[in-house]
Amino acid sequence: MLCCQSTVALKGSEVPVTKFNGKNGLDVVCLTVSMFATNCYLVFCTETREAVVIDPGANGKGIIEKVKSYGLSIKYIINTHAHVDHIGANGKIKETFKVPILLGEKDLQIYEKPAFGLSLFFKKQPKPDRLISEGTRISFGRVYLDVLETPGHSPGSISLLSENAVFCGDTLFSGSIGRTDLPGGSHEQLIKSIHEKLLVLQDHVVIYPGHGPITTPGNEIFANPFIDLSG
Numbered sequence: 001m002l003c004c005q006s007t008v009a010l011k012g013s014e015v016p017v018t019k020f021n022g023k024n025g026l027d028v029v030c031l032t033v034s035m036f037a038t039n040c041y042l043v044f045c046t047e048t049r050e051a052v053v054i055d056p057g058a059n060g061k062g063i064i065e066k067v068k069s070y071g072l073s074i075k076y077i078i079n080t081h082a083h084v085d086h087i088g089a090n091g092k093i094k095e096t097f098k099v100p101i102l103l104g105e106k107d108l109q110i111y112e113k114p115a116f117g118l119s120l121f122f123k124k125q126p127k128p129d130r131l132i133s134e135g136t137r138i139s140f141g142r143v144y145l146d147v148l149e150t151p152g153h154s155p156g157s158i159s160l161l162s163e164n165a166v167f168c169g170d171t172l173f174s175g176s177i178g179r180t181d182l183p184g185g186s187h188e189q190l191i192k193s194i195h196e197k198l199l200v201l202q203d204h205v206v207i208y209p210g211h212g213p214i215t216t217p218g219n220e221i222f223a224n225p226f227i228d229l230s231g
């Protein structure tokens with residue numbers, strides 16, 4: 001196990017929940033939502049319970065229930081990118097907690113015109129309130145997340161970095177990498193982002209991807225078949 005982790009038993013239609021102790025006063029709850037099993041993260045300051053919601057892809061009701069059960073005060077909704085399975089419950093969360101939606105500035109076009117041809121299944125979401133870019137610091141309680149631009153999966157894909165954690169959306173997965181065949185995707189850019197922004201992080205930084213299990217830079221350098229450090 002990479003860090004202190006516990007998975008909570010499920011009841012009925014509840015969303016699957018995994019709780020991580022992210023260290024240095026930052027806690028992480030992962031909720032698995034949408035038909036694509038998107039990881040929606042509640043990231044919060046252990047001391048003040050101020051929090052952000054990263055990628056509320058669907059199941060707004062389930063997410064809201066968890067926010068309440070953990071006693072969190074939501075400050076922002078942040079999307080790692082604008083694909084429908086990462087933004088589908090933005091509206092519901094915004095309406096409930098009256099908080100702004102933050103999105104990487106280069107993904108605005110995708111946000112306004114969702115790909116996948118799945119617009120029928122996903123309601124149009126309220127516009128982002130703030131466009132963010134490399135170096136933006138998002139503070140809540142006594143903790144923060146810094147924006148790293150990690151284009152490739154989409155032009156405006158971002159990762160969010162704290163001292164011991166990085167939330168990388170669909171840029172890098174445990175044992176795999178993000179797809180680049182959707183509008184605005186670029187394999188070359190994706191590989192560059194992974195190498196220059198994620199694999200350079202120290203190994204105590206836990207990688208929280210947009211789908212699937214957590215990992216670390218060291219694990220991916222060692223075991224990810226898509227990563228080649230020889231050339």
Ligand SMILES: [Zn+2]
Nearest residue numbers: 081083153170
């Ligand atoms: Zn995506």
